[in-house]
Amino acid sequence: MPRPDKTRFASHDQYIAAQTPTVQxxxxxxxxxxxxxxxxxxxxxxxxxxxxxxGKIFFYFAAFKKHIGIYPPVTADQALIASLAPFRGPKGNLSFRLDQPMPYELIAHVAEALAAQYCSDGSPPPRST
Structure with missing residues (x-):
């Protein structure tokens, strides 16, 4: 059950508009x-x-106080996983600090890898709400 004080977002635009201008x-x-x-x-x-x-959800992203999180973890591309080591948390999810340059090109490759991982091989997708 959602907390009463938590905004439920209906679109990317609504979510992004709720952030600070820098994070937007x-x-x-x-x-x-x-x-x-x-x-x-x-x-x-x-x-x-x-x-x-x-077809299936393959890429989530979210803003936090000090970082941008990207989910779920990449598990199928070992070369990409190695390049993501500085950004990986204990479960493999990615955390990009807001006080550092954002590696947009790397994030684009993550999206491509996750699309291949979750949408092409018959793997079950991450659950969505």
């Missing part, structure tokens, strides 16, 4: 990069975060 710019650029890298991706909301689907 970052989220908008991530959104643009994903749509460029995976042009057939469709915007949606999952777990109250902006997400993208291509």
């Amino acid at each position: 710019a970052i989220l908008t650029e991530i959104q643009r990069r994903v749509e460029t890298q995976v042009p057939e991706a469709v915007r949606c909301i999952g777990y109250n975060m902006p997400a993208f689907r291509r």
Whole structure:
């Protein structure tokens, strides 16, 4: 059950508008990069975060006080996983600090890898709400 004080977002635009101007710019650029890298991706909301689907949800992103989180973890591309090591948390989810330059090109490659991982091989998608 949602907490009464928690906003339930219905769209990417609504989620992004609720952030600070600096974070809005970052989220908008991530959104643009994903749509460029995976042009057939469709915007949606999952777990109250902006997400993208291509049949199945394959990419979630969210703003936090000090970082941008990207979910779920990449597990199928070992070279990409190695390049993501500085950003990976204990469960493999990605955390990009807001006080550091945002690696947009790397994030675009993550989106492409996650689309391949979750939408092409018959794997079950991450759950969405």
